[in-house]
Structure formats: C-alpha cells, structure tokens
Amino acid sequence: MPKSDLTISLNEVLFYFTRAGFGVNAPIGVSEDFARSNIWAAQNGFDPCECSLSALDHLDHKKSSLSIKFEKDNQISHLFCPEDKVLSSLEASVSCIDWIEFNGLEGKLKISNVDCPFLVIAALGANQCFGVKASWIDQDNHFYEVNFVDDTKWEIISTSKAPIESSHYADIYISSLDSNNTEVPNGKTQTFDIKNEKLEVLNNGVKVGEKWPKIYEYFSRCLVKSSAESRASGAGAGLVDTD
Amino acid sequence: MSSETALIDIESDFMRSPEKVMRLDRMGSSFPTRLSFMRSLIRRMSQENWQFKRIISNIDKDGYGVSVYSAITPKRTYSLIAFTQEIPADMRTDRVIAEVWDATFSLFDGVPTQEDIDYLAKNTPLQEGGRYRPSELVLARANKSLRVFENIINALASGNQPDIELISSVGYLMRTTAVYGSGKFGCADREKIADRPECSGPFQIELLAVYLIRWFTIDLVEELARVRGGEQAVRLDQNISRFIGVGNSTGLGMAPFLLKHPTLIHNWVVAKETALARVRSIETALPRTLEVFLKSLLQVSQHIDEWNVDDEAQSARINCLTDEIQALRMWCEDESNIFRPYPWNGIYQYVEDNFSLECQEMIVSLIIEPHGSIVDDLADTMSTAKIPKFKAAMSLSQLKEVVADAYKWATTIDFSLEESQHHFWYYSEDKLEPRFGSRGVDEGVDQEMPLAIGRDVHDLNEVLARTDEDMPIGEFVMIYPQFRHIIRRIQNTFERPYSEVQDNLLSESMRPLDLLRFKLAFFGASKFDPKSDLWTRISMYQGAPLPEQVQDPNHDCWSFPIAGRSQSYPCINCSCQKAI
Numbered sequence: 001m002p003k004s005d006l007t008i009s010l011n012e013v014l015f016y017f018t019r020a021g022f023g024v025n026a027p028i029g030v031s032e033d034f035a036r037s038n039i040w041a042a043q044n045g046f047d048p049c050e051c052s053l054s055a056l057d058h059l060d061h062k063k064s065s066l067s068i069k070f071e072k073d074n075q076i077s078h079l080f081c082p083e084d085k086v087l088s089s090l091e092a093s094v095s096c097i098d099w100i101e102f103n104g105l106e107g108k109l110k111i112s113n114v115d116c117p118f119l120v121i122a123a124l125g126a127n128q129c130f131g132v133k134a135s136w137i138d139q140d141n142h143f144y145e146v147n148f149v150d151d152t153k154w155e156i157i158s159t160s161k162a163p164i165e166s167s168h169y170a171d172i173y174i175s176s177l178d179s180n181n182t183e184v185p186n187g188k189t190q191t192f193d194i195k196n197e198k199l200e201v202l203n204n205g206v207k208v209g210e211k212w213p214k215i216y217e218y219f220s221r222c223l224v225k226s227s228a229e230s231r232a233s234g235a236g237a238g239l240v241d242t243d
Numbered sequence: 244m245s246s247e248t249a250l251i252d253i254e255s256d257f258m259r260s261p262e263k264v265m266r267l268d269r270m271g272s273s274f275p276t277r278l279s280f281m282r283s284l285i286r287r288m289s290q291e292n293w294q295f296k297r298i299i300s301n302i303d304k305d306g307y308g309v310s311v312y313s314a315i316t317p318k319r320t321y322s323l324i325a326f327t328q329e330i331p332a333d334m335r336t337d338r339v340i341a342e343v344w345d346a347t348f349s350l351f352d353g354v355p356t357q358e359d360i361d362y363l364a365k366n367t368p369l370q371e372g373g374r375y376r377p378s379e380l381v382l383a384r385a386n387k388s389l390r391v392f393e394n395i396i397n398a399l400a401s402g403n404q405p406d407i408e409l410i411s412s413v414g415y416l417m418r419t420t421a422v423y424g425s426g427k428f429g430c431a432d433r434e435k436i437a438d439r440p441e442c443s444g445p446f447q448i449e450l451l452a453v454y455l456i457r458w459f460t461i462d463l464v465e466e467l468a469r470v471r472g473g474e475q476a477v478r479l480d481q482n483i484s485r486f487i488g489v490g491n492s493t494g495l496g497m498a499p500f501l502l503k504h505p506t507l508i509h510n511w512v513v514a515k516e517t518a519l520a521r522v523r524s525i526e527t528a529l530p531r532t533l534e535v536f537l538k539s540l541l542q543v544s545q546h547i548d549e550w551n552v553d554d555e556a557q558s559a560r561i562n563c564l565t566d567e568i569q570a571l572r573m574w575c576e577d578e579s580n581i582f583r584p585y586p587w588n589g590i591y592q593y594v595e596d597n598f599s600l601e602c603q604e605m606i607v608s609l610i611i612e613p614h615g616s617i618v619d620d621l622a623d624t625m626s627t628a629k630i631p632k633f634k635a636a637m638s639l640s641q642l643k644e645v646v647a648d649a650y651k652w653a654t655t656i657d658f659s660l661e662e663s664q665h666h667f668w669y670y671s672e673d674k675l676e677p678r679f680g681s682r683g684v685d686e687g688v689d690q691e692m693p694l695a696i697g698r699d700v701h702d703l704n705e706v707l708a709r710t711d712e713d714m715p716i717g718e719f720v721m722i723y724p725q726f727r728h729i730i731r732r733i734q735n736t737f738e739r740p741y742s743e744v745q746d747n748l749l750s751e752s753m754r755p756l757d758l759l760r761f762k763l764a765f766f767g768a769s770k771f772d773p774k775s776d777l778w779t780r781i782s783m784y785q786g787a788p789l790p791e792q793v794q795d796p797n798h799d800c801w802s803f804p805i806a807g808r809s810q811s812y813p814c815i816n817c818s819c820q821k822a823i
Contacts, residue, residue, distance in 0.1 A: 006429075008429060009429055009431070010426060010432045011432050011433070012426055012429070022693075027728070028727075029725075029728030030724055030727055036630070070718060070721065091724070094720075095717070097635075098635035098716075099635075101633075101634065101717070102636050102717050127632075198434075202434055203435070205429060220672070223672040224669045224670065224678070224686060224687030224690050225672055225687075227686065229685075230687075234671065234678030235338060235676055235679075235778065236679070236755075236775040237337055237492070237494055237774060237777070238337075239336055240333055240334075241337045242332055242335060243388065243389060
C-alpha cells in the first residue's frame, strides 16, 4: 500500500486519512471530519493527497496550529488562530461547519490565515452546505471563488491556472451565495456535476499519485510494532489450525 | 395490516429498553432470527427466482485450479471466482496474518472475462497483498476442515454417504477466515451497489459470496469423488448436503466495526426488538403459531444436542440451555400457561423471570419465527447510509441531559481503578491485524484505537460539570477538540438509543467474544464455538437450501437445523406445510 500511483476506494480514503490525521496528533473527531472532507474531494475527481498532505505536514512540523478562537463584531464573524502560526485547515474546516450549523447563513464569516483553503471547501461540500459561497486571495495573489449552487452542482471561479488544491495561506470569506454576483474579475469558471463525478469514482476508483506514500507514512503511526508475544496472544487465536 | 401488527413505538411497554438489550452479557447470548441477513437473502433468492450456474470448472484431479459460479438475479449477474491451491499444513491458520489459503475468492460484478480472471489469478490468492478494482465486490478465503474434507470425498468415491455424526461435529467442509467487502483493498465501495434491491440489506453481497462459497465446497467434494471413484461414486444425499454449511473463523476485526457504525447497529437492534415487541403485543395468538412454537421447542432441543464445543464456559451454558428448554416444554404443557391473552408476552416473561440469558435470547428467536407475516417487513429497515453528524447547535445543557439519561453506565465507572482500564485495542503493523492488549504489559497504549467510549464519556462528563451550560457546543469543542468524536456519538445516541454498547470495553472482565456473537447472530450464524475470549468459529447457511433448492416450498425452513433431516414441524411461513 505505501506505493504511489495507486487506485484506492472511498472507504480506504476514510480509513487511511482518519488515521493519518490522528498520526499528526489531530483529535480523532477532527480527523474523522478531515477524512470525510477527503472523501468529498475524491468523489469530485481530486487526488485527496494533493491538498491534505500539506495540511498534515504543517501540523507535523508545527507550522500550523489547531488552536482557534472566535470573535464577532457587528459586521462579521471571525475565526482565527490565537498563536503566531497559520491556522490548520483541519480545525478551520470543522469550526467553519459548526459556525454554519449554529448561525445558518446569516452574516459573513472570515477565517484568517488558513494553510490549505481547499480543505475548507471540501468540508463545505461534504456537509452539503448548499447556497454557500467561499472566496479568498492566496499568497500568490490568485483569486478563488467557490459556489455551492445546489445538490447537483458546484463551481470554481478562479484567476489562476494552478489547481485549487495547491492554493495556500489565505483569509477565507464564507457567505450565502448570490449567484448573479461573482467577485472574481476575469475569472474562469469550472463547473462540477456532483452526481456524475461521484459515479465516475465509484466505477473507477480514486487515483492517488506520488504523495500517497507520505499519507501512508502518517497513517502508519497508528500501527503498533508486532512482537513474538503480541503475535502469539494479541488476537486470541493460535498460529496454526490443522483441524 | 391488523391492529396487532401496527408498528411498535420505541416507548411501547413491550419493547425492551436499550439498557436491557445493549449489555455485553445479553449481546453475547444472541441467536439468529428470521430477520438475520442470511435468512432475508435466501427469501429474496426464492421470491425473485434467482438462477445459479457453474460456468467454469478448470480444476485438476486434486481439486486445484479455478472455478466460476454465477448467481443470476432479475437484473444482474454476480460471479464467484474461486482459486484453489495446495498449501503446506503448517501454514494453515485462521489468523489474519496467514499468507496462504486452500481457497481464495473474489465476487465479481457481472460475468468475468478471461482477462478479468487472469488479473484476479495474480491478485486474489495474495488476499490483502493484492489490489482489486471496483468490478470486484468481495474478497474472501477459506481453509479446508481437515477432519471432514477428505473423509467425505472418500465416502462418496466409494459409493457411500459420509458419516453424518462427523459432519454434525464440524458442520462444514471449508472455513472462511475473512470476507472483505465495502471498498477493502480497492474493491467496490458499498455506495456503488447500495441502490440495487438485492444489495439494499446489510451485508447481502458479502453473504451472497459466502453462499456461493458453500455451494463451491459441496460441488468440489462431489467433483473430486467422481474423479476418484468413477462410476461407483455417488452424490451427497440432499438432506446431508443441505445440512453442510460453510464455516467461519472470526476474530477481533468485527468488534471495531460494531463500535464504528452506531447508526447501523441501532437499525439492526431496533428492527429485532420491534419484531419481538410486535409478537409480545399480540392479544390472541395467530392461527397455528402456538402449535408451531411448541414443536419448534422439540426441534431446538435436538439442535442443542448437536451443538458441542470444547470451550468450558460455553459448554456449561449449552447444558443449562438444554435443561431450561426441557423445563419450558413442561411449563407449556399446562395449557393455562399459554392459552390466555397475550400468550407470547406470557411465554417471554416467564422465560425472562426464570431462565438464563442464553435461553431468553433463544426464545426471542423462537417466538419471532412463526410470525413472518408480521415481522419480515422489518428486514427492509436494517440498513442505513446515515453518518452521525456533529450538531453544533445543540446546547450544552441538552448534552448534559443526554449523558445523564443514556450514559449512566459510563459515568458511574471508576476509571481510576486499574481493572477499569485493563485493556486497550490496537492495530498491529502485522497485516493491520486488530489486537487486544493489556495496559502495562503490551506495547501500543499510545496508539490505542479510539474505542474507549465509556472512558471518553466519563472524561467529558467531568469537564461538562464545571462548564457554563450557556456555552454553545461549537465554542466548547474549540476549547476541547478532544471531545468532538464523543459528543458526536452522544448526539447520535440521543436520536438512536440502541446504538451504543452499554458496558466498559476496556475492563479486565470484558470478552470481545460477546461483540462477535452479537454481530454474527445478526448475520444468521449458528453453532457458536468459542476458541478463546477473542475469537470464535461458527457455521453459516447450515440447513439453508442449496442453489437447486431455493425454489422449493421449504426454502425458508432452516431455523435451528438438525443433522440430515428437514425441519420436523409444519411451517407456516411458506407453502411447504411439511411435517415428518
């Protein structure tokens, strides 16, 4: 399994990504949501490793933090990392979904300095947050807007030719979708048909590329070294069955 | 639908509570019922007139090679591709860590091409070491029962039927040691097939694979007997072949599954408990149901006589069960005990008040059995694709209430005691085999699987006690993200009260075996044969009709089968009306 360029199933995305999150010390509940977001990304034709490996690396190297705080003034709600670090997209994702669950789509949410914005997008998709718009300008000054139109389609409007999953370090703005009003000047639109994308993946599997072995390495941290004793007694059954 | 068959509300007096049902000792006394997944699959096969064909048999004189067996449903065909090989005796093990098996299988979605078979020939025999595609639905393997396999071939080759007592003592020709579905190792995800009617119930595609494996094992011994014995060889007597099931050896892997799928478990349990409640709420027994029940007590006594195990604890339970069924038969001879209003509730209540859990759960199965007409619809409610969601809008005060109501079993455990946290669960790097460790003895505590439900609730409860109830849950988990998963579970339990095992899974006295038996009974397994507290052998499909028998009138009459004979009382669930 630690080979690159594999085809894996959605259930394997769930299994390995949950434990990969756990492998970089994210709490299990956050890791479960992280894996669900990756399933959504995979269902929509993305290699889930592309975005998630950066987020896991940042946590592992302590470049990002799971610490988060919430503030609200009259105009805007604000999620941010109180430490001098970027906010991990694993935590930004779950807190963003919690905010929508709690507030509905009243008002606007700003999530500051998120390491991997596409993971927040994947969380919105995984939680079926329709009628929502997310937008950001990343460190390369590329403008992205993602519109969750309804349960049949979503779209990316971007000024960048780079894949959305490689966009890093941005303040993300979440609000209700006004479909007639895009904020991206001269952006190109890419539309996704949710049902067809999913069907394609169910019939052909999820292609993971060269970053997969590193995801597997993080996953492997949840495995316990086998000893002669645990091998003999840990599973209860004997080692040979000749009856 | 009469008033007697109205859907029972969870609050009904006849419904057993989660506190009663979801305890390990009762779960570990479970028996299959007519709602079990194998039973509903066989009923579907019969109703939809499934056809079965062996389409390839390319095996040598020793039975090694490749075979393909197809099940043809109204809209689709599923094919079992079986690879058989010779293996060294000392490498034959039931464990996940095995490297070779007598037989390995893939269940293919459709009819495989030669190219598909060639691809699988390079992968299926490797099992976890191979990679599979969404065209493969199930991966499985099995080893021969050395006690029975050769014996039956020799008997048939020489023109004789095999020793029924020997068959009865084992119950199968081969024993599966893993049956993987749902996206394992690249196989198709459950979602690919979930909308198909024949796959809509839980584990239907995995159990179809097992059913075809059973057919394959019987076909294989008959084929080998023909090769060895020539013209004098005979086929198995139909009553004997129907009694041959397929074995399974089940270890710890099933336990994490149960704990990770609380929504599904709720649906299984609530369906079974609703069935029981519907039966208990019947004021006047439906025609002939009491007669069938009384005769089934006799048959079940014979079934128990044939249930012999080495495990001392289970053996004692079986002996006790034998005596209790006998006592119940005597009690039932007094007509005033059963010919009265709410007869089923009376029987159930008498058993609950007087007999062991093993007997109580067997009687649950037996009193549900004659009521197919009022409970079989519940089989359609046992599946779910719902995933518990974290609900940030719930108030902390409501969360506290749910913990107080539904998790008293957890908040009252003293986790400072060593015996309360004696065990931990982990995945070994050895083929990801799930293992059960002892704290302070085994390595791996830091990589403990997150299955410590009781301890996590207990810890959460302590923090909740000192937290302002007005704090929104979303804010609470920003401060305490470590509780996100357990809050999600608790919220799920609020909506689905039968989803949680209400015992400490870390305690020194905990027997994973109880979880295994609970799940296996829902599958429809019988003849539980514990080999330790951590694993058990079972029989599957023992007594079930073979492919050429699924259209027979008695296709649904295989509850608690007895060796070499059909059901010994008239059936009222199908048209057979058979009596010996």
